[in-house]
Amino acid sequence: MSEEVKVERKKRSLSLIQPTSIPTLGNYLGAMKGWSAFQEEYDTIYGVADLHSITVRQDPQKLRRQTTELYAMLLALGLDPDKGIVFIQSHVPTHSQLGWLLNCYTQFGELSRMTQFKDKAAKNAENINADNVNAGLFTYPCLMAADILLYQSDIVPVGADQKQHLEIARDIAERFNGIYGKVFTVPEAYIPKSGARVMSLQDPTRKMSKSDPNPKGTVYLTDEPGVIMKKFRSAVTDSEMSVHYGEGKDGINNLMTIYAAVTGKTMDAIEQEFAGKGYGDFKTAVGEAVIAELEPVQQRFNQFMQDKSYLQACWTKGADLAQRVSQRTLDKAMKKIGFLLK
Numbered sequence: 482m483s484e485e486v487k488v489e490r491k492k493r494s495l496s497l498i499q500p501t502s503i504p505t506l507g508n509y510l511g512a513m514k515g516w517s518a519f520q521e522e523y524d525t526i527y528g529v530a531d532l533h534s535i536t537v538r539q540d541p542q543k544l545r546r547q548t549t550e551l552y553a554m555l556l557a558l559g560l561d562p563d564k565g566i567v568f569i570q571s572h573v574p575t576h577s578q579l580g581w582l583l584n585c586y587t588q589f590g591e592l593s594r595m596t597q598f599k600d601k602a603a604k605n606a607e608n609i610n611a612d613n614v615n616a617g618l619f620t621y622p623c624l625m626a627a628d629i630l631l632y633q634s635d636i637v638p639v640g641a642d643q644k645q646h647l648e649i650a651r652d653i654a655e656r657f658n659g660i661y662g663k664v665f666t667v668p669e670a671y672i673p674k675s676g677a678r679v680m681s682l683q684d685p686t687r688k689m690s691k692s693d694p695n696p697k698g699t700v701y702l703t704d705e706p707g708v709i710m711k712k713f714r715s716a717v718t719d720s721e722m723s724v725h726y727g728e729g730k731d732g733i734n735n736l737m738t739i740y741a742a743v744t745g746k747t748m749d750a751i752e753q754e755f756a757g758k759g760y761g762d763f764k765t766a767v768g769e770a771v772i773a774e775l776e777p778v779q780q781r782f783n784q785f786m787q788d789k790s791y792l793q794a795c796w797t798k799g800a801d802l803a804q805r806v807s808q809r810t811l812d813k814a815m816k817k818i819g820f821l822l823k
């Protein structure tokens with residue numbers, strides 16, 4: 482009898498982001514900042530979730546540009562196509578294929594409880610120019626579960642707003658495994674300690690978002706230094722004068738969170754640093770820290786954007802690798818369900 486040799490595989494880290502605009506400081510601190518660090522110890526799979534983005538109507542030309550820009554931004558953030566997979570979701574058909582299968586293993590009631598669906602449906606329905614509460618918006622978590630489960634992902638680094646989507650992906654995986662035996666790895670969310678929920682600079686009770694109609698509330702990763710500083714200096718705070726973390730101080734709490742996430746300082750250290758100083762000094766310091774953090778990223782982004790053929794070579798390689806890895810899981814799932822494989 483031949484002895485089976487079991488080769489330990491590295492753990493896998495996966496995450497995607499939608500190309501609905503240039504990423505924001507929220508996307509960066511909540512998720513993307515940490516992605517490159519996983520490349521050493523994990524097998525990594527990071528990508529542009531363009532299929533997800535059409536749950537809201539997209540201008541075709543803008544979608545193509547934003548997809549290219551977002552891909553360039555992933556490389557600028559240190560993701561290396563020679564170390565891990567960096568891909569564009571629509572290039573890899575297994576995502577749509579497993580997405581459909583998982584629709585049939587997900588309950589209507591479960592999807593109805595998703596807060597992002599409820600929020601987005603309300604927002605779309607309110608907008609008379611874009612009344613578009615489509616079925617894709619509803620079944621979005623099934624496609625996201627497919628993204629994750631196809632690669633047998635162990636951990637998924639995301640911001641706090643994706644926690645519920647991760648939970649439903651785990652439920653779907655456990656349900657499928659319960660019926661057919663172990664087909665999918667059950668993934669864990671990895672949510673950073675600081676920066677998991679960055680709020681709007683203009684309304685710190687709301688999440689900083691790519692689609693905020695007030696551009697002053699959102700810092701984009703390609704904003705010029707002067708623009709970044711202006712946004713921080715006009716950030717909404719409160720009528721007190723002391724920099725400390727506390728209830729009713731949403732604006733200051735948010736600025737402290739951003740400062741902590743960028744500099745690695747604790748809240749106590751930040752309070753001490755700004756003891757006796759006014760909000761003006763603090764806002765300037767946060768602006769400066771963010772500008773310094775983003776400067777090298779912006780430089781690399783501009784370089785990558787000037788070399789479209791390099792970007793194309795990288796995403797083609799990413800798609801080939803992603804297809805190969807994900808096809809194995811798709812075949813296994815299809816076989817278990819009872820489909821005849823070619």
Ligand code: TYM
Nearest residue numbers: 496497498499507508511512530628639640677678679689
């Ligand atoms: P998306 O494109 O909205 O956001 C990308 C990542 O940024 C995080 N994020 C934030 N973190 C902190 N503060 C904020 N204000 C903030 N805004 C956004 C999000 O949590 C996310 O991690 N459904 C996903 C994309 C997706 C995906 C996946 C993620 C598709 N398939 C598979 C993980 C695994 C989304 O819309 O993210």
